[in-house]
Amino acid sequence: MKLSKTLILFLLFYFLTLLQTSFLIHYSWHNAGIHLVLLIFVLLLFNKKRDIKEGLVLAVLAGFFIDIFSSYFFGLFILLFIILFFLASYLKKRISANNFSGYCLLLFLTILVYNLLFFLISYKFNFFDVLYNFLAGIVIYFISKAIYVLKQGFGK
């Protein structure tokens, strides 16, 4: 992965973390907040083929900023996102992310696993959190599709 691309991703995840912790917090529902960093991480992992290096860079950057704005020891979320990346790679080999239903299944499973992994640390599991983030993930999927279509339109 090029250094410029890594730098863009660094800034992107930094801004996403700020949005998640300061803006989207006002859209929390029954103590379930939108985990924007996780949802964009999933979108970037599944929207095209990523090699191990790219995937690890994504996981480290996403985890780094969650670690910065966390109360746990540093590195915990980097580790969690690396585990998620390997799991997502395994799932992607079995389920196609090219169609909407496949993407939905992958999105749901990744969010579920993230919450289960977090349960090992916090001993608290909220299924509503999974559902709320799943719905938010679908909205983000359609927004990304719309941006892609617009980009194609301008490119012509």
Add this chain to the structure above:
Amino acid sequence: MIRKKDKNRIIVSSLVLVVVILVLIFQTPVRSFFYTISEPIQQSLWQKGKNSSDFFNGLFSFSALTRENEFLGQENRELLSKIVEIDSLRKENEELRAALNLGLADDYKIIEARVFSVNLEQDFVLVNKGKQDGIKKGMPIIDFHNILIGRVEQVYTNQSKVFLISNKDVKFSVGIEGETINGLAKGKGKGEVFLDLVPKEEKLVSGALITTAGLEENFPQGLLIGRIGDIERTDLAPFQKANIELLLDVSKQNNLLIILAQ
């Protein structure tokens, strides 16, 4: 002989390793640095988020607001009668305070702080007051109506990390308003708090008001917590438990007060 590509890999890997180790050693200053540069952006995002969510809430909850208005009207009438009763008690209290030479403003030494970041998963908020403002670990945080929000967990140069009362690491002694019952309030995580260690013989009533008992060094007595929710009582356990329904969503407060000293 090491190839140029391998040499580059070794250099990059070593650099990453050095950065990781440095971040691990200096995690407090690293966090402090990011909080300082992010705070102005987060303050602005916070306000925009609040304004937009207030707008959408207003749009979607018109019928709910009408019902709430009726309910509040009824509650208002009940409260008016209580105000009359409290007014006479207040006068009596003022006379006693004057007699004891105590001023209400001297109750606590406080400082106002603004919230700019919330972590719902881990039940903490970041506020814009830190070491330079005299903040110390363990100081309690309240809102403007004496409702306990949490306590300072980590102090940075200009910011502090505040654990909400729903955080699993937060526990403190509480009492039931108007009763002699004491217990322990414990954070459950994800915005929930429960009451524990109340002897089985004591009679807990749903809806009773819970306040701090003031047995801890930093926590003053009489700060509001919430009301007793579902009560859990079994013959086998020596103590009974109850959910605490918090009086407000502690994670959505803009401005808070940090109690510096009592």
